[in-house]
Amino acid sequence: MKDTRNSPEIEIAGLSKVFGAGASAFTALSDIDLTIAQGEFFTLLGPSGCGKTTLLRVIAGFEQPSDGSLRINAQEVAGKGPNARPVNTVFQNYALFPHMSVAQNIGFGLKMLGRARSEIDATVDEMLALVQMAHLADRKPAEISGGQQQRVALARALAPRPRVLLLDEPLSALDLKLRKGMQSELKRLQGETGITFVFVTHDQEEALTMSDRIAVMSEGRILQTGTPHEIYHRPRERFVADFIGDTNFLEVEVAEADGAAAQVKLPGGALHSARLPGGLRPGAGARVTVVIRPEQAQLVAPGQGVLAATVEKSVFFGTDTHVHLHLEGGAPFILRRQNTGAMPEPDPGSAVGLALAEGALQVVGD
Amino acid sequence: MAEATGRYAPADRTTVAKPRRRARNFDVRHLPGFGAVAIFTFFMLYAPILILVVFSFNAAPSQAQWGGFSLQWYEAAFNNRQVREVSIRSLWLALVASGIATTVATLAALGTTRVRRFPGQTMIYALINQPLMVPEIVTGVALLIFFAAIKVQTGYTGMGYLVAAHTAFCIPFAYLPIRARLETMDITLERAAADLYASPFQAFRHVTLPLLVPGIVAGFMLGFVISLDAVVITEFVKSAGQDTLPTYMLGQLRRNITPEMNAIATLFLALSLCIVTAFFLLTRKRG
Known part of the structure; x- marks a missing residue:
């Protein structure tokens, strides 16, 4: 297949959407700029x-x-109306036509496009095989399970070979095990078809595991667009850091700033380097918020490391343990460590030191 | 089980008795007199109909004294040219009027549920349902005067007036079930059709209409029965020689009542039972 990944599929510029008018007007989208590349698995992530x-x-x-x-x-x-766009949607509730069989549902788009009967039949068979539903082709949607309906909805949207497939929280109605299965199924289908996927979810884990790129949204705006790594490790704003994964926030003072990096003064007085997001250039002495992911801090002996803390409790999660701490000065801090069996769990009330990985600190805007 | 509860009753009383009493609280069947009221209601509903049917097979020309089984009144009804004429007129009128009314009601229902809310929507809803709220006698008198004016102007005295009048009051009866069906129908189905390249008309033809059929059939049947039944408005609007079955029967009652009337009524009862049964079977199959 020709590599067309870098040419844009969807280009959105200065887009806004206002519902209603006058005093009751509600701005649902404001000033959206977004480019999605061909063949990309792109996720729109945000709270409801x-x-x-x-x-x-x-x-x-x-x-x-x-x-x-x-x-x-x-x-x-x-x-243009939805029927004039090379785009198909997988709806949250699937929206399968209840009076048509599985095969008729899948063939609907091609039928509306006026394709020949033979072509429709061939494509329907191909799609049924793709989602492993050939044995249920003559069933009505009410006669198959939720997971199977999901596959039919997917096949129906893929059958007309759209340029873009839109998926509106398609996995939210499935139970955990089915959801995991469908996640890898979706990735496989996207790889096989090469179609651009635009996926909407409020589940940050789903977004991180499936996406090529993620746009984090809040209150009608895109706060940050980037790869799962960038979104997780280089959040630009407090909201993004808070929405994705567990996060510790610390209020610190900038000692000196130089381009994309700064030295910040931690509680207790130790200096540590912190990355600055683009566009944020605080001067020396400014108060800023830094983000520390729970797995980027390590427990060390009291008096060592860059932070002093008191253990509150440990919560066992199987693969890892979350240690809840109070920093010197009272701020809460959660630390995650893998259960390799090497270290005993610290006793509640004991004093510990915290060492931070290089690059663990990221300054965020508010 | 009974033995066990008996044996442990003193110890279990607090834990067992409470939920049982709560479960009984809101069951209407335990209200005193409920059974009697139910039986009385069913008796009042069906006893007269049952007696009407029974006496249609009476050999004697009486509504009170049984003179043996006979089909003579059915024979008399079939051989009565006038009965045949008014029956056919009634059926034809009901078919045409509820047919037009259902078409109009379907469009009205689409127009009031499948558009963005517009100012005056509630007003339109009220206007469509006007025949449900205005007393029939008022509509009858109004139509009499209105049609009389048209008759004078045009000289037309055909069935058009009855068709128009029946259509008008059938519309709300056809409109209500169709609208109810449209409102419970998932609007994303139509979105999905549009998303899959269906034009607005194709989406209606392939998705909305097939799903709407039970509502349309229900609306048509309601309209049909209402039209078949209409006495007051028909009496006001009909010209000479335009008797429908109900107005004919009413006219006959003024003279002498024979079981022939019972036979006709029974036949219409059988017809409506057939229609209702057919509708149930049809909709159940569609799931």
Whole structure:
């Protein structure tokens, strides 16, 4: 297959969506700029009400943007209906047609496109095989399980070979085991078809494990776009750090700043380097918030390391243990360590030191 | 089980008795007199109909004294040219009026559920359902005067007036089940159709309409029965020689009541039972 990954599939510029008018107007999306590359698995991540589903519906054509431009494969589609866009959707509730069989559901898109009967039949068979549903082709949606309905919804959306597949929290109705299975199934299908996937979820773990890139959204805005690594390790804002994974926040004072790095003064007085996100250039003496992931701190003997703390309790999670601490000065801190069996759990109330990995500190904006 | 509860009753009283009493609290069957009221209601509903059916097979020309089994009144009804004429007129009128009403009601239901809310929507809802709220006698008098004016102007005295009148009051009866069906239908199904390249008309033809069929059939049948039943408005609107079955029967009652009327009523009862049964079977199959 030709590598087209770097050419843009979806280009969104200055897009906004306002519902209602006057005093009751509600801005669901404001000033969205986003480029999604061909063949990318792109995730819109955020809490409910952040606008991620609205953005998906604008891309699908169910809602028209109030302002801005939306191009799919270099064609402006703002103002066009959903039936005029090379985009298909997997709906959260699947939205399978209850009066049609599984095969008729999958063939619906091609039938509407006016394809020949023979071509529709061939594609339906291919899709049924792709999602391993050939044995249930003649069943009605009400006669198959939730996981199977999910596969049919996927096959139905893939059958017309769209340029972009939109997935609106498609896994949220499945139980944990099925969800894990469908996650790898989705990745496999995306790899096999080469179609650009735009995936909406509020589940940060799902986003981290499946995506090529993630856009974190809040209150109608995109706060940060990046690879799962960038989002996790280099959050630009407090909200992003807080939403993705467990996080410790510390209020610190900047000792000196130089370009993308700064020296900050930790509680207790020790100096440590911290990365600065682009666009944030605090001067010496400024108070900033730094993020420390729980697995990037290590327990050391009291008096050693860069932070002093008191153990509150340990919580055993099987593969790892979460140690809840109070830093000198009272701030809570959670530390995660793998249970390799080498170290005993610290006693509650005992004093410990904390060592931080190089690059563990990331300054975030508020 | 009974033995066990008996043996442990003193110890178990606090734990067992409480939930049992709570479970009984809101069961209407335990209210005093419930059974009697239920039996009385069913008796009042069905006893008159049962007696009507029984006496349609009476050999004697009486509604009170049984004179043996006979089909003579059915024979008389079939051979009565007037009965045949008004029956056919009634069925034709009900079919045409509820057919038009169902079409209009389907469009109205789509227009009030499948668009963005617009100002005056509640007003339109009320206007569509007006025949449910205005007394029939008022509508009847209004139509009489209105149609009289048209008759004078145009000279037309055909069935058009009855069709128009019946259609008008059938619309809300057809509208309500169709609208109910549309409101419970998942709107994402139509979105999904549009997403899969269906034009608005194709989405309606392939998704909305097939799912709407039970509502439309229910609406049509309601309209059909209501039209078949209409006495007041028909009496006001009909021209000479335009008697429908109910107005004909009413006219006959003024003279002498023979079991022929019972036979006709029984036949119509059988017809409506057939329609209702067919509808149930049809909708159950569709799931």
